[in-house]
Amino acid sequence: MIEEVGTTTEGDLIINVGPQHPSTHGVLHLVITLNGETVKKVEPHLGYIHRSIEKMCESLSYRQFIYVTSRMDYLSSHINNQGCALVVEKGLQIEVPERGKVIRVLMAELTRIASHLLWWGAMGMDIGAFTPFFHAFREREAINDIMEETCGARLTMNYVVPGGVMADIHPNFQKKVNEFIKLLKSKIDEYYILLTGNIILQERLKGVGVISAEDAINFGCSGPVVRACGVKSDIRKIAPYDGYEKVKFDEVFETAGDSFARYMVRMNEIRQSLSIVEQLIDNIPEGEFQAKTKAVLKLPKGEFYSRVETARGEFGVYIISEGGLTPYRIKFRSPGFSNLAALHHMVKGSKIADMVATMGTLDLVIPDIDR
Amino acid sequence: MFIVDYIKDVYNGVTSLLKGMRLTGYYFVHPKEIITQEYPEVKQVLPERFKGEVVMRHNENNEHRCTGCTACELACPNATIKIVTKFDITPDGKKKKALDVFVYHLELCTMCNLCIVACPTDAIKMAQTFEHSVYDRTELTKVLNKPGSKLMDGVE
Ligand code: SF4
Numbered sequence: 001m002i003e004e005v006g007t008t009t010e011g012d013l014i015i016n017v018g019p020q021h022p023s024t025h026g027v028l029h030l031v032i033t034l035n036g037e038t039v040k041k042v043e044p045h046l047g048y049i050h051r052s053i054e055k056m057c058e059s060l061s062y063r064q065f066i067y068v069t070s071r072m073d074y075l076s077s078h079i080n081n082q083g084c085a086l087v088v089e090k091g092l093q094i095e096v097p098e099r100g101k102v103i104r105v106l107m108a109e110l111t112r113i114a115s116h117l118l119w120w121g122a123m124g125m126d127i128g129a130f131t132p133f134f135h136a137f138r139e140r141e142a143i144n145d146i147m148e149e150t151c152g153a154r155l156t157m158n159y160v161v162p163g164g165v166m167a168d169i170h171p172n173f174q175k176k177v178n179e180f181i182k183l184l185k186s187k188i189d190e191y192y193i194l195l196t197g198n199i200i201l202q203e204r205l206k207g208v209g210v211i212s213a214e215d216a217i218n219f220g221c222s223g224p225v226v227r228a229c230g231v232k233s234d235i236r237k238i239a240p241y242d243g244y245e246k247v248k249f250d251e252v253f254e255t256a257g258d259s260f261a262r263y264m265v266r267m268n269e270i271r272q273s274l275s276i277v278e279q280l281i282d283n284i285p286e287g288e289f290q291a292k293t294k295a296v297l298k299l300p301k302g303e304f305y306s307r308v309e310t311a312r313g314e315f316g317v318y319i320i321s322e323g324g325l326t327p328y329r330i331k332f333r334s335p336g337f338s339n340l341a342a343l344h345h346m347v348k349g350s351k352i353a354d355m356v357a358t359m360g361t362l363d364l365v366i367p368d369i370d371r
Numbered sequence: 372m373f374i375v376d377y378i379k380d381v382y383n384g385v386t387s388l389l390k391g392m393r394l395t396g397y398y399f400v401h402p403k404e405i406i407t408q409e410y411p412e413v414k415q416v417l418p419e420r421f422k423g424e425v426v427m428r429h430n431e432n433n434e435h436r437c438t439g440c441t442a443c444e445l446a447c448p449n450a451t452i453k454i455v456t457k458f459d460i461t462p463d464g465k466k467k468k469a470l471d472v473f474v475y476h477l478e479l480c481t482m483c484n485l486c487i488v489a490c491p492t493d494a495i496k497m498a499q500t501f502e503h504s505v506y507d508r509t510e511l512t513k514v515l516n517k518p519g520s521k522l523m524d525g526v527e
């Protein structure tokens with residue numbers, strides 16, 4: 001969909017936000033045309049941290065390329081890895097053992113909670129509230145500790161391998177996750193007292209950055225952005241993978257399509273993810289955590305696609321294989337890119353401060369957009 | 372009616388702010404809830420799976436388990452490892468391939484663990500170090516097999 005952008009007239013001011021502006025996330029560069037305080041046009045410029053990840057993956061083997069995707073959406077790195085492993089498993093028809101699947105789902109949901117917590121803290125910062133950041137990081141730290149113990153890293157875990165997971169869970173894993181569930185349950189209400197119920201937040205988010213369901217679909221938005229318009233889009237529900245069909249959870253919807261709706265979708269998703277973790281943590285099936293695979297993986301000639309739901313939306317991996325050791329072409333469909341594309345449509349005509357708030361609720365992770 | 376709504380709005384607004392302030396105040400007077408670690412005075416003990424740096428296992432006789440098979444070198448996505456092999460003469464006069472130098476470029480390593488998984492003899496492992504800052508990047512290129520070390524008996 002081609003958006004008609006406002007023309008520059010006499011008296012308009014063009015300013016650069018970023019690439020290092022503290023109120024943007026990461027190295028995002030926005031060229032904004034302003035008329036007074038009103039935003040006429042927002043133009044994202046990409047390329048500051050382009051690492052040509054797709055090209056890089058074409059020279060790596062099917063075991064090696066998975067780790068690179070941790071460097072895209074680093075807040076959902078586990079879920080990205082999972083998507084890549086899924087496409088390799090699809091190509092080679094590897095059946096992942098139940099235990100491996102459950103461990104993957106547990107880790108993915110913990111990652112989702114950690115990602116939403118970080119977003120919540122950063123969201124507060126975007127609109128000028130500093131305290132939530134510390135509260136969010138306190139709970140996120142507990143997840144990071146769990147990750148560190150089992151996967152060996154806090155952010156770029158690289159725990160998923162084709163056929164399962166790299167190592168079995170740490171003996172302390174279940175105990176620690178149960179402690180974390182208790183901790184988060186006692187703290188999650190604090191988030192509502194601290195920020196959600198706060199009059200300043202509500203006034204700044206309600207009715208701001210509105211997008212209709214139709215436009216959101218046309219822009220290719222996914223994840224909480226499109227669910228805030230009431231569109232069914234959760235890949236975990238539409239095309240379940242790794243045993244999501246067996247767990248009970250609700251897809252979270254809002255209908256308003258504004259910033260506050262996106263805020264509420266993410267807040268409620270934390271609870272849903274927590275309930276998935278709760279269902280699975282004491283029911284991890286016994287058995288192998290990894291299927292037996294050949295030392296050298298070669299995908300048959302053909303095209304393969306798989307998609308997963310990351311914390312930000314739909315992440316897709318598309319591989320064309322010529323039957324060799326490395327992919328012939330690889331394409332990632334990252335959720336942040338399409339969500340950013342809708343920014344201009346959401347904020348044109350509103351005030352510049354509202355733009356920052358709207359950007360916060362889009363939950364942009366720049367390496368995911370600019371890869 | 373307008374006045375009533377207005378007062379209601381003000382009342383709700385002020386109470387929402389006060390609720391938040393009360394929570395902040397609670398943490399202010401409960402220092403026990405603070406979880407900050409005073410690094411570098413207090414250093415956390417990292418879990419044994421933490422991926423900090425690749426090191427080679429050596430036993431007390433300065434023997435390692437690396438046969439120089441280069442499986443780790445091939446598994447590494449970043450060309451971090453370079454294995455240099457040599458030929459040893461076994462007691463019965465045969466030539467045998469053995470490890471000469473195991474070069475490890477810490478500055479290129481992404482701690483992905485693929486080399487550890489690939490090693491058939493369990494010769495390398497991850498160390499729990501994390502303070503890797505140096506003044507010159509050449510200091511990050513390391514030789515992992517200790518000087519004078521040799522292959523452990525019985526490792527093929
Ligand atoms: S951890 Fe990964 S990047 Fe580092 S040496 Fe091993 S395989 Fe290479």
Ligand code: SF4
Pocket residue numbers: 436437438439440441442443444454489490491492493494495
């Ligand atoms: S460390 Fe292991 S994989 Fe690497 S050369 Fe030595 S024996 Fe082979």
